[in-house]
Amino acid sequence: MSRRDFVAVIFFAVVAVFLIFGALKMHPFGPVEGQDGFDAEMDDHIINNAQEETGASNTVTSVVFDYRGFDTLGEATVLFTAVAGVILVFRRLKK
Amino acid sequence: MSGMSKIVKTISNIAFPFVMIYGLYIIAHGHLTPGGGFQGGAVVASACAMILVAYGSVWTMGKIKEKRLSILESVGAISFIVLAFLGIFIITEGVFFKNFLANTNLMFGTTVAFQSTAANINTAGVIPLMNFAVGLKVIAGLFAIVLVMAYATSKIKEGKTK
Numbered sequence: 001m002s003r004r005d006f007v008a009v010i011f012f013a014v015v016a017v018f019l020i021f022g023a024l025k026m027h028p029f030g031p032v033e034g035q036d037g038f039d040a041e042m043d044d045h046i047i048n049n050a051q052e053e054t055g056a057s058n059t060v061t062s063v064v065f066d067y068r069g070f071d072t073l074g075e076a077t078v079l080f081t082a083v084a085g086v087i088l089v090f091r092r093l094k095k
Numbered sequence: 096m097s098g099m100s101k102i103v104k105t106i107s108n109i110a111f112p113f114v115m116i117y118g119l120y121i122i123a124h125g126h127l128t129p130g131g132g133f134q135g136g137a138v139v140a141s142a143c144a145m146i147l148v149a150y151g152s153v154w155t156m157g158k159i160k161e162k163r164l165s166i167l168e169s170v171g172a173i174s175f176i177v178l179a180f181l182g183i184f185i186i187t188e189g190v191f192f193k194n195f196l197a198n199t200n201l202m203f204g205t206t207v208a209f210q211s212t213a214a215n216i217n218t219a220g221v222i223p224l225m226n227f228a229v230g231l232k233v234i235a236g237l238f239a240i241v242l243v244m245a246y247a248t249s250k251i252k253e254g255k256t257k
Contacts, residue, residue: 048209055197055207056126056219064131065222069179069192072225075133076232080172083236087161090247 098151107149114142125226126219132226136233143238152245161246164239171232178221178228196220 046063056062064072098104121128121135147155182193189195197220198206205218216223 051207051209053197054194054219054222055203055205056222057207057214058126058128060129061126061131061222061226062219065126065225066192066194066220069225072229073176073179073192076172076175076229079233079236080168083165083168083239086240087165087243090243 098154099149103149107145111142111146114145115139118142122226122230123223124214124216125230126222127214127216132229133233135226136230137237139230139234140237140241143234144241147238147241147245152242152249155242156246159242161239161243164235164242167235168232168239171228171230171235175225175228175232178225182221194220194222196224197222 046059046067050059050062050067051057054062054066056066118135118138121130121138122132123135125131125135179192182195183189183191186193186195196203197218199220200206203217203220203223205215207215207218
């Protein structure tokens with residue numbers, strides 16, 4: 001086992017431990033805020049107020065384009081970069 | 096690749112408007128029904144890719160250049176960012192991506208109560224506008240990728256370039 005493999009195994013173990021602890025701390029499926037001492041402030045705020053605040057009947061779209069618009073901006077940037085890269089690579093073949 | 100047979104062209108001509116209308120419907124109703132700019136744009140771009148397959152990349156490149164598609168994509172991206180920045184400047188206490196048109200009774204500004212209403216398309220503020228911008232961007236971007244790759248492949252097959 002070379003040193004490079006050793007470092008890779010250490011890194012994998014650290015990432016796996018973080019993922020497992022993250023999965024253990026995930027929200028349980030089903031209970032609402034206040035039940036079993038469970039706190040879900042952001043979820044309940046979006047469910048209760050999204051329709052009145054944004055006016056969109058589709059709550060998913062109101063999250064994607066309003067509450068988390070920054071995330072959509074990043075997605076659009078990824079698509080733009082992909083298109084620019086493809087056109088840059090294939091421009092040489094056009095002539 | 097050149098065009099396919101007359102049967103494929105006829106079927107594509109028949110199917111194209113329906114796929115196109117379905118994709119545009121998904122974009123326009125993004126704030127009411129499942130879907131939105133990305134999904135509807137993918138549907139419309141696949142309709143354009145169907146025409147590309149049926150008629151061949153050389154014919155399609157003669158109809159629309161990929162430079163025009165790049166310009167369209169940039170227009171979509173710029174209008175999306177401009178809408179986001181208007182949230183800062185147009186109203187007091189504005190922030191980035193503020194929904195400045197919702198519940199104002201202006202364009203797309205009908206007030207909605209918290210209930211399972213019959214869907215009204217004249218709601219949701221800037222969300223439909225952002226859906227249009229992202230839809231334009233996805234249509235032009237995906238179709239530009241497919242068009243450029245198909246055209247380059249046909250050029251390589253002809254042996255004109257390495």
